[in-house]
Amino acid sequence: MRIFDPHIHMTSRTTDDYEAMHAAGVRAVVEPSFWLGQPRTSPASFLDYFDSLLGWEPFRAAQYGIAHHCTLALNPKEAGDPRCVPVLDELPRYLVKDQVVAVGEIGYDSMTPAEDTALAVQLQLAADHQLPALVHTPHRDKPAGLRRTLDVVRESALPPERVLVDHLNETTVKEAKDSGCWLGFSVYPDTKMDEQRMVAILREYGPEQVLVNSAADWGRSDPLKTRRVGDLMLAEDFTEDDVDRVLWRNPVAFYGLSGRLNLDLAAPGTTHEGNSVLRGVPKDGTTTGTAEA
Numbered sequence: 001m002r003i004f005d006p007h008i009h010m011t012s013r014t015t016d017d018y019e020a021m022h023a024a025g026v027r028a029v030v031e032p033s034f035w036l037g038q039p040r041t042s043p044a045s046f047l048d049y050f051d052s053l054l055g056w057e058p059f060r061a062a063q064y065g066i067a068h069h070c071t072l073a074l075n076p077k078e079a080g081d082p083r084c085v086p087v088l089d090e091l092p093r094y095l096v097k098d099q100v101v102a103v104g105e106i107g108y109d110s111m112t113p114a115e116d117t118a119l120a121v122q123l124q125l126a127a128d129h130q131l132p133a134l135v136h137t138p139h140r141d142k143p144a145g146l147r148r149t150l151d152v153v154r155e156s157a158l159p160p161e162r163v164l165v166d167h168l169n170e171t172t173v174k175e176a177k178d179s180g181c182w183l184g185f186s187v188y189p190d191t192k193m194d195e196q197r198m199v200a201i202l203r204e205y206g207p208e209q210v211l212v213n214s215a216a217d218w219g220r221s222d223p224l225k226t227r228r229v230g231d232l233m234l235a236e237d238f239t240e241d242d243v244d245r246v247l248w249r250n251p252v253a254f255y256g257l258s259g260r261l262n263l264d265l266a267a268p269g270t271t272h273e274g275n276s277v278l279r280g281v282p283k284d285g286t287t288t289g290t291a292e293a
Protein backbone atom coordinates (compact mmCIF):
# COMPACT_ATOMS: atom_id res chain seq x y z
CA MET A 1 0.00 0.00 0.00
CA ARG A 2 1.55 3.35 -1.01
CA ILE A 3 0.48 6.25 1.16
CA PHE A 4 0.68 10.04 0.83
CA ASP A 5 -0.26 11.80 4.07
CA PRO A 6 -1.53 15.16 2.78
CA HIS A 7 -1.57 16.90 6.19
CA ILE A 8 0.90 16.07 8.94
CA HIS A 9 3.08 18.25 11.20
CA MET A 10 6.35 16.32 11.18
CA THR A 11 8.21 19.11 12.99
CA SER A 12 6.45 17.82 16.11
CA ARG A 13 7.27 14.15 15.46
CA THR A 14 10.31 11.95 16.02
CA THR A 15 12.58 9.89 13.78
CA ASP A 16 10.82 6.79 15.21
CA ASP A 17 7.63 8.13 13.62
CA TYR A 18 9.37 8.53 10.26
CA GLU A 19 10.62 4.95 10.50
CA ALA A 20 7.19 3.55 11.42
CA MET A 21 5.49 5.60 8.70
CA HIS A 22 7.86 4.29 6.05
CA ALA A 23 7.31 0.71 7.24
CA ALA A 24 3.53 1.31 6.96
CA GLY A 25 3.84 2.46 3.34
CA VAL A 26 4.08 6.26 3.68
CA ARG A 27 6.27 7.59 0.87
CA ALA A 28 5.16 11.24 0.72
CA VAL A 29 3.86 13.89 3.11
CA VAL A 30 2.72 17.49 2.98
CA GLU A 31 3.38 19.54 6.10
CA PRO A 32 1.16 22.61 6.43
CA SER A 33 2.53 25.48 8.49
CA PHE A 34 0.45 25.89 11.64
CA TRP A 35 0.22 27.08 15.21
CA LEU A 36 2.95 25.81 17.53
CA GLY A 37 0.91 25.88 20.74
CA GLN A 38 3.17 28.61 22.10
CA PRO A 39 2.01 31.93 20.59
CA ARG A 40 4.53 33.62 18.30
CA THR A 41 5.44 37.22 19.02
CA SER A 42 6.85 38.38 15.68
CA PRO A 43 6.97 37.61 11.93
CA ALA A 44 10.63 36.60 12.32
CA SER A 45 9.53 33.54 14.26
CA PHE A 46 7.38 32.47 11.30
CA LEU A 47 10.26 32.93 8.88
CA ASP A 48 12.61 30.62 10.79
CA TYR A 49 9.78 28.08 10.92
CA PHE A 50 9.11 28.41 7.16
CA ASP A 51 12.84 27.92 6.49
CA SER A 52 12.77 24.79 8.60
CA LEU A 53 9.78 23.42 6.62
CA LEU A 54 11.71 24.11 3.41
CA GLY A 55 15.12 22.85 4.54
CA TRP A 56 15.62 20.76 7.65
CA GLU A 57 12.34 18.83 7.63
CA PRO A 58 12.51 17.62 3.98
CA PHE A 59 16.10 16.63 4.70
CA ARG A 60 15.01 14.64 7.77
CA ALA A 61 12.13 12.98 5.84
CA ALA A 62 14.44 12.00 2.99
CA GLN A 63 16.68 10.09 5.43
CA TYR A 64 13.69 7.77 5.92
CA GLY A 65 12.67 7.50 2.26
CA ILE A 66 9.78 9.96 2.46
CA ALA A 67 9.25 12.92 0.09
CA HIS A 68 8.33 16.09 2.00
CA HIS A 69 6.59 19.21 0.70
CA CYS A 70 4.94 22.02 2.61
CA THR A 71 2.18 24.59 2.50
CA LEU A 72 2.87 28.04 3.94
CA ALA A 73 0.52 30.63 5.44
CA LEU A 74 -0.46 32.64 8.47
CA ASN A 75 -2.48 30.01 10.37
CA PRO A 76 -6.08 30.60 11.55
CA LYS A 77 -5.19 30.52 15.25
CA GLU A 78 -2.76 33.46 14.94
CA ALA A 79 -4.54 35.31 12.13
CA GLY A 80 -6.07 37.73 14.65
CA ASP A 81 -2.83 38.52 16.48
CA PRO A 82 -1.48 41.93 15.37
CA ARG A 83 2.06 40.79 16.28
CA CYS A 84 1.80 38.04 13.64
CA VAL A 85 -0.27 39.59 10.83
CA PRO A 86 2.73 41.40 9.19
CA VAL A 87 4.01 37.98 8.09
CA LEU A 88 1.45 38.31 5.27
CA ASP A 89 3.84 40.83 3.67
CA GLU A 90 6.68 38.28 3.77
CA LEU A 91 4.67 35.37 2.33
CA PRO A 92 5.01 36.25 -1.38
CA ARG A 93 8.78 35.70 -1.39
CA TYR A 94 8.26 32.29 0.24
CA LEU A 95 5.38 31.16 -1.99
CA VAL A 96 7.66 31.11 -5.04
CA LYS A 97 9.84 28.35 -3.54
CA ASP A 98 9.90 24.94 -5.22
CA GLN A 99 8.74 22.87 -2.28
CA VAL A 100 5.67 24.96 -1.52
CA VAL A 101 2.70 23.11 -3.03
CA ALA A 102 -0.18 25.21 -1.64
CA VAL A 103 -1.09 28.17 0.53
CA GLY A 104 -2.19 26.79 3.90
CA GLU A 105 -3.42 26.03 6.30
CA ILE A 106 -5.70 29.05 6.19
CA GLY A 107 -9.31 29.41 7.33
CA TYR A 108 -11.30 30.07 10.46
CA ASP A 109 -10.65 29.36 14.10
CA SER A 110 -13.03 31.67 16.01
CA MET A 111 -14.60 33.28 12.91
CA THR A 112 -13.54 36.86 13.70
CA PRO A 113 -13.32 39.79 11.24
CA ALA A 114 -9.50 39.58 11.42
CA GLU A 115 -9.72 35.94 10.33
CA ASP A 116 -12.04 36.97 7.46
CA THR A 117 -9.36 39.34 6.20
CA ALA A 118 -6.48 36.87 6.56
CA LEU A 119 -8.45 34.17 4.72
CA ALA A 120 -9.45 36.44 1.83
CA VAL A 121 -5.95 37.91 1.47
CA GLN A 122 -4.33 34.48 1.43
CA LEU A 123 -6.82 33.02 -1.09
CA GLN A 124 -5.80 35.91 -3.32
CA LEU A 125 -2.11 35.12 -2.70
CA ALA A 126 -2.79 31.55 -3.80
CA ALA A 127 -4.46 32.76 -6.99
CA ASP A 128 -1.59 35.20 -7.67
CA HIS A 129 0.99 32.41 -7.29
CA GLN A 130 -0.98 29.76 -9.27
CA LEU A 131 -1.10 27.65 -6.10
CA PRO A 132 -4.01 25.65 -4.67
CA ALA A 133 -5.14 26.35 -1.09
CA LEU A 134 -5.52 24.12 1.96
CA VAL A 135 -8.38 25.47 4.06
CA HIS A 136 -8.83 24.36 7.66
CA THR A 137 -12.44 24.33 8.89
CA PRO A 138 -13.11 25.18 12.55
CA HIS A 139 -13.50 22.47 15.16
CA ARG A 140 -16.36 24.26 16.94
CA ASP A 141 -19.73 24.87 15.23
CA LYS A 142 -18.55 23.09 12.08
CA PRO A 143 -21.58 23.61 9.78
CA ALA A 144 -21.59 27.40 10.31
CA GLY A 145 -17.80 27.47 9.93
CA LEU A 146 -17.93 25.54 6.67
CA ARG A 147 -20.71 27.73 5.27
CA ARG A 148 -18.77 30.90 6.01
CA THR A 149 -15.58 29.35 4.59
CA LEU A 150 -17.31 28.40 1.34
CA ASP A 151 -18.81 31.91 1.05
CA VAL A 152 -15.31 33.43 1.21
CA VAL A 153 -13.99 30.86 -1.29
CA ARG A 154 -16.83 31.71 -3.71
CA GLU A 155 -15.97 35.42 -3.47
CA SER A 156 -12.28 34.70 -4.09
CA ALA A 157 -10.35 34.46 -7.35
CA LEU A 158 -9.60 30.79 -6.63
CA PRO A 159 -11.93 28.24 -8.27
CA PRO A 160 -13.26 25.49 -5.93
CA GLU A 161 -11.34 22.80 -7.82
CA ARG A 162 -8.13 24.39 -6.48
CA VAL A 163 -9.32 24.36 -2.85
CA LEU A 164 -9.08 21.52 -0.31
CA VAL A 165 -11.41 21.98 2.68
CA ASP A 166 -10.06 19.99 5.59
CA HIS A 167 -11.23 18.53 8.91
CA LEU A 168 -14.62 17.59 7.45
CA ASN A 169 -17.03 15.16 9.12
CA GLU A 170 -20.57 13.83 8.68
CA THR A 171 -22.08 17.26 9.38
CA THR A 172 -20.11 19.06 6.66
CA VAL A 173 -19.25 16.51 3.95
CA LYS A 174 -22.35 16.98 1.80
CA GLU A 175 -22.18 20.75 1.55
CA ALA A 176 -18.42 20.61 0.95
CA LYS A 177 -18.87 18.04 -1.84
CA ASP A 178 -21.62 20.10 -3.48
CA SER A 179 -19.25 23.11 -3.53
CA GLY A 180 -16.84 21.34 -5.91
CA CYS A 181 -13.90 21.64 -3.48
CA TRP A 182 -11.60 18.72 -2.62
CA LEU A 183 -12.58 16.97 0.61
CA GLY A 184 -10.11 16.46 3.47
CA PHE A 185 -10.67 14.30 6.57
CA SER A 186 -8.40 14.18 9.62
CA VAL A 187 -8.47 10.88 11.50
CA TYR A 188 -7.54 11.22 15.17
CA PRO A 189 -7.36 8.73 18.06
CA ASP A 190 -10.14 10.28 20.20
CA THR A 191 -11.70 13.29 18.56
CA LYS A 192 -12.86 14.26 15.06
CA MET A 193 -13.05 11.32 12.63
CA ASP A 194 -12.11 7.73 13.40
CA GLU A 195 -11.42 4.92 10.89
CA GLN A 196 -14.92 3.43 11.06
CA ARG A 197 -16.65 6.75 10.48
CA MET A 198 -14.19 7.54 7.68
CA VAL A 199 -14.95 4.29 5.87
CA ALA A 200 -18.70 4.87 6.30
CA ILE A 201 -18.32 8.31 4.67
CA LEU A 202 -16.34 6.79 1.80
CA ARG A 203 -19.09 4.25 1.28
CA GLU A 204 -21.80 6.91 1.21
CA TYR A 205 -20.00 9.61 -0.80
CA GLY A 206 -17.43 7.64 -2.83
CA PRO A 207 -13.65 8.10 -3.06
CA GLU A 208 -13.66 10.92 -5.66
CA GLN A 209 -11.72 13.99 -4.51
CA VAL A 210 -11.41 12.57 -0.96
CA LEU A 211 -8.11 12.93 0.92
CA VAL A 212 -7.48 11.27 4.29
CA ASN A 213 -4.81 12.59 6.66
CA SER A 214 -3.53 11.96 10.18
CA ALA A 215 -3.01 15.68 10.94
CA ALA A 216 -0.54 14.32 13.50
CA ASP A 217 1.11 17.09 15.50
CA TRP A 218 2.20 17.87 19.09
CA GLY A 219 -1.23 16.89 20.43
CA ARG A 220 -2.72 13.44 20.88
CA SER A 221 -2.56 12.04 17.36
CA ASP A 222 -1.27 9.06 15.39
CA PRO A 223 0.88 9.34 12.23
CA LEU A 224 -0.24 5.84 11.14
CA LYS A 225 -3.95 6.68 10.91
CA THR A 226 -3.77 6.81 7.10
CA ARG A 227 -2.62 3.19 7.01
CA ARG A 228 -5.34 2.15 9.46
CA VAL A 229 -7.98 3.67 7.17
CA GLY A 230 -6.50 1.81 4.19
CA ASP A 231 -6.54 -1.48 6.11
CA LEU A 232 -10.15 -0.99 7.19
CA MET A 233 -11.19 -0.07 3.63
CA LEU A 234 -9.77 -3.39 2.41
CA ALA A 235 -11.39 -5.30 5.29
CA GLU A 236 -14.71 -3.73 4.32
CA ASP A 237 -14.46 -4.75 0.68
CA PHE A 238 -13.16 -1.62 -0.98
CA THR A 239 -10.75 -2.49 -3.80
CA GLU A 240 -7.01 -1.89 -3.74
CA ASP A 241 -7.63 0.63 -6.50
CA ASP A 242 -10.04 2.58 -4.22
CA VAL A 243 -7.42 2.60 -1.45
CA ASP A 244 -4.72 3.75 -3.85
CA ARG A 245 -6.98 6.50 -5.14
CA VAL A 246 -7.75 7.89 -1.67
CA LEU A 247 -4.33 7.41 -0.09
CA TRP A 248 -2.12 8.20 -3.07
CA ARG A 249 -3.61 9.41 -6.36
CA ASN A 250 -5.99 12.02 -4.88
CA PRO A 251 -3.29 13.84 -2.87
CA VAL A 252 -0.92 13.62 -5.86
CA ALA A 253 -3.63 15.15 -8.08
CA PHE A 254 -4.51 17.93 -5.64
CA TYR A 255 -0.98 19.06 -4.74
CA GLY A 256 0.08 18.39 -8.33
CA LEU A 257 -2.05 21.44 -9.22
CA SER A 258 0.92 23.47 -7.96
CA GLY A 259 3.11 22.07 -10.76
CA ARG A 260 5.79 21.56 -8.10
CA LEU A 261 5.23 18.08 -6.69
CA ASN A 262 8.46 16.07 -6.96
CA LEU A 263 8.21 12.56 -5.52
CA ASP A 264 11.66 11.48 -6.66
CA LEU A 265 13.96 10.87 -3.69
CA ALA A 266 17.10 9.86 -5.55
CA ALA A 267 20.10 9.75 -3.20
CA PRO A 268 19.37 12.22 -0.41
CA GLY A 269 22.39 13.99 1.10
CA THR A 270 23.51 12.96 4.57
CA THR A 271 23.78 16.47 5.99
CA HIS A 272 21.82 19.72 5.87
CA GLU A 273 23.91 22.84 6.44
CA GLY A 274 26.52 20.62 8.08
CA ASN A 275 24.09 18.84 10.44
CA SER A 276 22.85 15.27 10.32
CA VAL A 277 20.06 13.38 12.10
CA LEU A 278 22.73 11.19 13.71
CA ARG A 279 23.84 11.65 17.28
CA GLY A 280 27.49 10.66 17.10
CA VAL A 281 28.92 7.68 15.21
CA PRO A 282 26.51 4.71 14.89
CA LYS A 283 27.39 1.61 16.93
CA ASP A 284 28.37 -0.37 13.82
CA GLY A 285 30.85 2.39 12.96
CA THR A 286 30.05 2.19 9.24
CA THR A 287 29.09 5.83 8.83
CA THR A 288 31.44 8.69 9.47
CA GLY A 289 30.18 10.99 12.19
CA THR A 290 29.01 14.37 11.01
CA ALA A 291 28.67 17.72 12.66
CA GLU A 292 25.98 17.79 15.31
CA ALA A 293 23.19 20.25 15.84
Ligand SMILES: [Zn+2]
Pocket (backbone or CB within 6 Å): 007, 009, 032, 034, 105, 215
Ligand atom coordinates in the same frame (compact mmCIF):
# COMPACT_ATOMS: atom_id res chain seq x y z
ZN1 LIG B 1 -2.96 20.94 10.81
